[in-house]
Amino acid sequence: MVHPPEEQRVFREWKQQGPTSAAQARAMAEDFMAVVGYGDEKQREAVLLVVSELVTNALRHGRGVTAFRLSHDTRGLTVSVRDAEDRPPREQPLDPGRPGGFGMHLVRSLTGGVEVLRRPGGKSVRATVPRPCVGSRL
Template sequence: MVHSPKEDPHPGALVRTAEQARNIARGFLLVSAPNGGSGAEAVLLVVSELFANAVQHAGGVTGFRLEAGPGTVTVAVDDASTRPPRPHSLDPRTPGGFGWHLVQELSADVQVKVHAGGKTVSATIRCPTGVGRQPSAP
């Protein structure tokens, strides 16, 4: 199951804020991972962080996708910058700088793909989904 809000047929449906992205992710998780528990919470945190990082450090989001796989949910955020994310040193006296570390900690896999139009940051989170499960025998 894949959801790409950028391709939503409704005018003005492009996701512009982290709050909108989280709301879309909640709806996606209700369908693809209704029993996702802490995995679903991790997905929402990763959506927030990737979206906020793209807005703050890369000029904004140009694409946003969610994909459910067997026991996983992948969050992909596109932006127009070709600069890959950089971890900041963790200093509790300095605000910020924790997001990239949080994404890496919550994700089973994180990939950054630079392309002509910018980059895509994808994070795969372990989350119980209905994808790839065999139906129970009666």
């Protein structure tokens, strides 16, 4: 009997020295994607947008980033941002007359969904940018 190969998961986690800005988090994600071999430009851009939005939300509404984790497996690249606020992110109604409030809509459209895990002392917000199918574009 032949068993399918185990799913390989590669991750990098920053707990004590997480990003203090969205720009720093994007640089960390760029380094991680270079290590795991993300060459698809559209997928790289999607990951960087998700990183920016989740980290910015944690800094602006979650009392700072307390942990930052990037992981890669056959499904795609998962971004997980932990902050010190226990309230889940709120998705604002889209209003072109109001600045901001579209970040979670953007994250959901790039990932298909956001998972919020309550933790002692805060929460983790996690989203996976799927790997493009062979022969398709993200």
